[in-house]
Every structure is written in C-alpha cells, then in structure tokens.
Amino acid sequence: MDLRRRALLGVDGLRVLLMLFHTVTRIMAEQEVENLSGLSTNPEKDIFVVRENGTTCLMAEFAAKFIVPYDVWASNYVDESHNTSKGPEATWKLSKVQFVYDSSEKTHFKDAVSAGKHTANSHHLSALVTPAGKSYECQAQQTISLASSDPQKTVTMILSAVHIQPFDIISDFVFSEEHKCPVDEREQLEETLPLILGLILGLVIVVTLVIYHIHHKMTANQVQIPRDRSQYKHMG
Structure with a gap:
C-alpha cells in the first residue's frame, strides 16, 4: 500500500x-x-x-x-x-x-x-x-x-x-x-485611494469655507439702504 x-x-x-x-x-x-x-x-x-x-x-x-x-x-x-x-x-x-x-x-x-x-x-x-x-x-x-x-x-x-x-x-x-505586477498595482491603489479621497474632501471643505468667508466679508462692507422713507433727507 x-x-x-x-x-x-x-x-x-x-x-x-x-x-x-x-x-x-x-x-x-x-x-x-x-x-x-x-x-x-x-x-x-x-x-x-x-x-x-x-x-x-x-x-x-x-x-x-x-x-x-x-x-x-x-x-x-x-x-x-x-x-x-x-x-x-x-x-x-x-x-x-x-x-x-x-x-x-x-x-x-x-x-x-x-x-x-x-x-x-x-x-x-x-x-x-x-x-x-x-x-x-x-x-x-x-x-x-x-x-x-x-x-x-x-x-x-x-x-x-x-x-x-x-x-x-x-x-x-x-x-x-x-x-x-497587476496584483501589486491593485493593492497599491487600494491603499492610496482612501488617502486621495480624504484629500479631495478636505480640499472641498477648505474651498467652501473660503468662499463663505469672502461672501460674508463683501456683504458686511455693503452700504445698507434704509427701508423707512422717513429716514431719507429731503433735497432742496
């Protein structure tokens, strides 16, 4: 046997x-x-x-x-x-x-x-x-x-x-x-993809905050026009 x-x-x-x-x-x-x-x-x-x-x-x-x-x-x-x-x-x-x-x-x-x-x-x-x-x-x-x-x-x-x-x-x-080899390339992509997505998300957040800050600053500097007509000065 x-x-x-x-x-x-x-x-x-x-x-x-x-x-x-x-x-x-x-x-x-x-x-x-x-x-x-x-x-x-x-x-x-x-x-x-x-x-x-x-x-x-x-x-x-x-x-x-x-x-x-x-x-x-x-x-x-x-x-x-x-x-x-x-x-x-x-x-x-x-x-x-x-x-x-x-x-x-x-x-x-x-x-x-x-x-x-x-x-x-x-x-x-x-x-x-x-x-x-x-x-x-x-x-x-x-x-x-x-x-x-x-x-x-x-x-x-x-x-x-x-x-x-x-x-x-x-x-x-x-x-x-x-x-x-393809296996190593795929594993490398799987390791770096979350990092890339995190960086993109962080960049989007930063850009959004900058745009909001600029918009807020420009709005604050604009001359406010009174809505009550009595506050207008008469000319003449």
Missing part, C-alpha cells in the same frame, strides 16, 4: 533553469551563474546574476519554494517541511521553467516509491511580461504549475518578492525602472 505525500522544498541545492526570451534577442552563449547574496545590503533577500563574457545579462532577486507530490510506502514517519528562500512596443518574459529533483534524496523525500531523478517543466508559459528596458517587480505570491516526468504528478512553484531584469543592466544591485 502506498500513500501520497508532498515535499516542500527551497531552491537551495536544487537545479532550477529559468529561460527568458526577448522578442528579438536570445542568450545563446555559455553563461556563468553567480550568487551575490553575501554582498546584498538586505540580509533577508538573495541576489543571483547570470554573466556572459564578463557582462551581467540577468539579475534576479526572489524567494521561491516548490511543492512536490510523491508516493510513499505506509509508515510512521512524520512529514517535515523545508523552505529556503533564494534569489532569484518590445517586451521580455519568462517563457520556460525547468525544475530537476531527485526523490531518492532522503532529506526531503522519505520512503519514496520508485525513487529517482525527475524533471518538471512548464508548458506554454508566458509570465512576468515586462516592457523592454524595465525590471519586473512583484511582492505578491505567484504560482506556476510544472508537469513532472514522475507520472501523474504536478509540481507547484511558488514565487514571491520577485525583482528580476535581463539585459540593459548598468551594474550589480542596480535595477532599471520597475514594472509592477
């Missing part, structure tokens, strides 16, 4: 291949991936860069985790969770994700049935679409489903706190103007 279990994995020690395609340019040459997390000014985030012939062509800052379902033999083991955060007109986008994992690795996969290396790939992916020359930023959580070579298994990739940019990178840790 076998049971189904899920492993929650960080990207540490796992090989994740992110392939980004520009509408015109593709990165074809051999590349080197470098972890710059130790140089980051923010200890809670990690940064990875991809260099080609000494030139930075991709910079990524992100947190990621993978939920991998697998079958196990019935046992008394208690599931463990492992979560390690790692970072990382024309447009660029994320068009393919390939995730390689080994279910025979006992740290994350206990008593796995048919243990071995598996590859999970995305299909027809079009994510992180961003105008050329800008970086993509999204604090909200995003989920991408990957079809695994392990039969009838779907790996879930969860991204958050993403800041990524290919091409046109001036220097390490320096991103171009941010292109925010």
Whole structure:
C-alpha cells in the first residue's frame, strides 16, 4: 500500500533553469551563474546574476519554494517541511521553467516509491511580461504549475518578492525602472485611494469655507439702504 505525500522544498541545492526570451534577442552563449547574496545590503533577500563574457545579462532577486507530490510506502514517519528562500512596443518574459529533483534524496523525500531523478517543466508559459528596458517587480505570491516526468504528478512553484531584469543592466544591485505586477498595482491603489479621497474632501471643505468667508466679508462692507422713507433727507 502506498500513500501520497508532498515535499516542500527551497531552491537551495536544487537545479532550477529559468529561460527568458526577448522578442528579438536570445542568450545563446555559455553563461556563468553567480550568487551575490553575501554582498546584498538586505540580509533577508538573495541576489543571483547570470554573466556572459564578463557582462551581467540577468539579475534576479526572489524567494521561491516548490511543492512536490510523491508516493510513499505506509509508515510512521512524520512529514517535515523545508523552505529556503533564494534569489532569484518590445517586451521580455519568462517563457520556460525547468525544475530537476531527485526523490531518492532522503532529506526531503522519505520512503519514496520508485525513487529517482525527475524533471518538471512548464508548458506554454508566458509570465512576468515586462516592457523592454524595465525590471519586473512583484511582492505578491505567484504560482506556476510544472508537469513532472514522475507520472501523474504536478509540481507547484511558488514565487514571491520577485525583482528580476535581463539585459540593459548598468551594474550589480542596480535595477532599471520597475514594472509592477497587476496584483501589486491593485493593492497599491487600494491603499492610496482612501488617502486621495480624504484629500479631495478636505480640499472641498477648505474651498467652501473660503468662499463663505469672502461672501460674508463683501456683504458686511455693503452700504445698507434704509427701508423707512422717513429716514431719507429731503433735497432742496
């Protein structure tokens, strides 16, 4: 009898291949991936860069985790969770994700049935679409489903706190103007809309008070014409 279990994995020690395609340019040459997390000014985030012939062509800052379902033999083991955060007109986008994992690795996969290396790939992916020359930023959580070579298994990739940019990178840790994801833009609008409405209401009140004050002052300065005719002076 076998049971189904899920492993929650960080990207540490796992090989994740992110392939980004520009509408015109593709990165074809051999590349080197470098972890710059130790140089980051923010200890809670990690940064990875991809260099080609000494030139930075991709910079990524992100947190990621993978939920991998697998079958196990019935046992008394208690599931463990492992979560390690790692970072990382024309447009660029994320068009393919390939995730390689080994279910025979006992740290994350206990008593796995048919243990071995598996590859999970995305299909027809079009994510992180961003105008050329800008970086993509999204604090909200995003989920991408990957079809695994392990039969009838779907790996879930969860991204958050993403800041990524290919091409046109001036220097390490320096991103171009941010292109925010729709979720972040909506949340920002929901936060600022009450403030904007409050400012407009306050402005309307101030304008009303000023108009009332001016009208009252002009009325007070007008000459009052007596209504009793006896108060008029006779001429002659």
